[in-house]
Amino acid sequence: QVQLQESGPGLVKPSETLSLTCTVSGGSISGYYWSWIRQPPGKGLEWIGYMYYSGGTNYNPSLKSRVTISVDTSKNQFSLKLNSVTAADTAVYFCARGDYHDSLYYSDYWGQGTLVTVSS
Amino acid sequence: DIQMTQSPSSLSASVGDRVTITCRAHQSITNFLNWYQQKPGKAPKLLIYAASNLQRGVPSRFSGSGSGTDFTLTISSLQPEDFATYYCQQSYSNTYTFGQGTKLEIK
Numbered sequence: 564q565v566q567l568q569e570s571g572p573g574l575v576k577p578s579e580t581l582s583l584t585c586t587v588s589g590g591s592i593s594g595y596y597w598s599w600i601r602q603p604p605g606k607g608l609e610w611i612g613y614m615y616y617s618g619g620t621n622y623n624p625s626l627k628s629r630v631t632i633s634v635d636t637s638k639n640q641f642s643l644k645l646n647s648v649t650a651a652d653t654a655v656y657f658c659a660r661g662d663y664h665d666s667l668y669y670s671d672y673w674g675q676g677t678l679v680t681v682s683s
Numbered sequence: 684d685i686q687m688t689q690s691p692s693s694l695s696a697s698v699g700d701r702v703t704i705t706c707r708a709h710q711s712i713t714n715f716l717n718w719y720q721q722k723p724g725k726a727p728k729l730l731i732y733a734a735s736n737l738q739r740g741v742p743s744r745f746s747g748s749g750s751g752t753d754f755t756l757t758i759s760s761l762q763p764e765d766f767a768t769y770y771c772q773q774s775y776s777n778t779y780t781f782g783q784g785t786k787l788e789i790k
Binding site: 666669 | 684714715717719725726727728729732733736738770772774777778779780781782783784
């Protein structure tokens with residue numbers, strides 16, 4: 564059974580960089596798309612972006628200038644960096660595995676989520 | 684971005700009821716539509732992909748239909764564990780937008 568687990572600081576100061584790591588266990592990181600999705604407290608879901616295990620990215624245009632997703636196949640981990648954060652970036656951040664079915668993308672395994680608060 | 688609008692935003696129902704949730708896309712997305720279930724404090728869970736395909740392990744009381752701009756998620760006989768928030772998501776464009784969610788509550 565594939566499992567994902569987010570880790571990283573729960574508090575980030577405004578204007579600094581949010582950095583999270585997702586560790587994948589129970590399956591290989593190869594062959595899939597590794598994504599981040601966030602959810603502000605009490606609100607809906609926002610897709611941030613993904614990276615294919617061997618390279619190639621797809622980012623939400625609204626965040627593209629501030630986001631970097633990377634994959635480390637040797638560690639079965641992938642990471643999110645979001646720079647120049649503001650209070651609007653406060654959210655629960657989920658990592659997820661993605662795949663395609665006849666060109667349709669879906670996320671089938673998710674981490675439990677980690678709350679990141681942006682505050683001084 | 685393709686906007687996704689769900690209705691209703693919230694819904695009260697009883698165990699055993701048949702429930703339908705609607706998702707409308709602001710342009711055609713053919714069948715590029717997923718449904719997720721989220722319980723409080725938990726990650727979303729994939730229920731349906733490609734509008735009508737049941738994800739492995741999901742009970743058959745869940746079904747999805749639709750194409751183009753209008754889609755539905757139906758739960759044929761509500762069980763206690765089904766009370767949750769449901770989200771649709773389009774993957775037709777490269778920005779995979781979600782609907783705002785439908786909260787299904789116990790009547």
